[in-house]
Amino acid sequence: MYSLALWEFLALAAASILVGFSKTAVSGANTVSLAIFAAVLPARESTGVLLPLLIVGDLLAVRTYRRHAHWGTLVRLFPAVAAGVVVGTVFLLWAGDAEVRTSIGAILLLMAGVTVWRRRTAARAEVPATTPDADGAGARLKAGSYGVLGGFTTMVANAGGPVMSLYLLSAGFRKLGFLGTSAWFFLIVNVAKVPFSVGLGLIDARSLLLDALLALFVLPGAYIGKACVDRINQRLFERLVIGATVLGGLQLLLR
Secondary structure (H helix, E strand, O other): OOOOOHHHHHHHHHHHHHHHHHHHOOOOOOHHHHHHHHHHOOHHHHHHHHHHHHHHHHHHHHHHHHHHOOHHHHHHHHHHHHHHHHHHHHHHHHOOHHHHHHHHHHHHHHHHHHHHHHHHHHHHOOOOOOOOOOOOHHHHHHHHHHHHHHHHHHHHHOOOHHHHHHHHHHOOOOHHHHHHHHHHHHHHHHHHHHHHHHHOOOOOHHHHHHHHHHHHHHHHHHHHHHHHOOOOOHHHHHHHHHHHHHHHHHHHHHO
């Protein structure tokens, strides 16, 4: 197994709790977990350790919100996401730990900027209370652009959450539809990424052994998220997530 100090394992355990919490409460909040994993473990290998934990969280989220998915949106997204995953895989074929660490840091800062822009945009306009975007040229173009970026970021850094959150909100999803569609989307995409990660050597027996221990912490995180989803102060939490994400991104870029 990885040689970890006690504080390093505790940091990974806390990040794993946040993975579960993000899957059942605030999608995209696990960018903080990404920063912690990349800081404690070698950046390139950290993506392989984190992926099975995300799948555990996805399964718990699907179990909770499975009836609220909008499958038309998912079908529209998947071709573009697949293209983004392939591009991300090609990048990982030649990228070393330094390149991956720098890329993760840059992606985290980009996602923090996207989140800030999303919050300011939402504050200026009412969120549509109608059904999600109808199928049309504009909807397909938007799904294609978000899908490619989401596929690339999720393959390279497991950081597709903020991209997909922005897309789903801009498409007019309300809370339950948002959570249900997001849950199914990431379960399918993350499972599809497993063969690529195994082929790249990012998932192996050593990483899975660490995952077996850390998965125990995902479960209480998901339970806490489910219990808090109707009570959480979203505005304050997003500010904390943005601040932690920026610090994590800067730490990786300056490391």
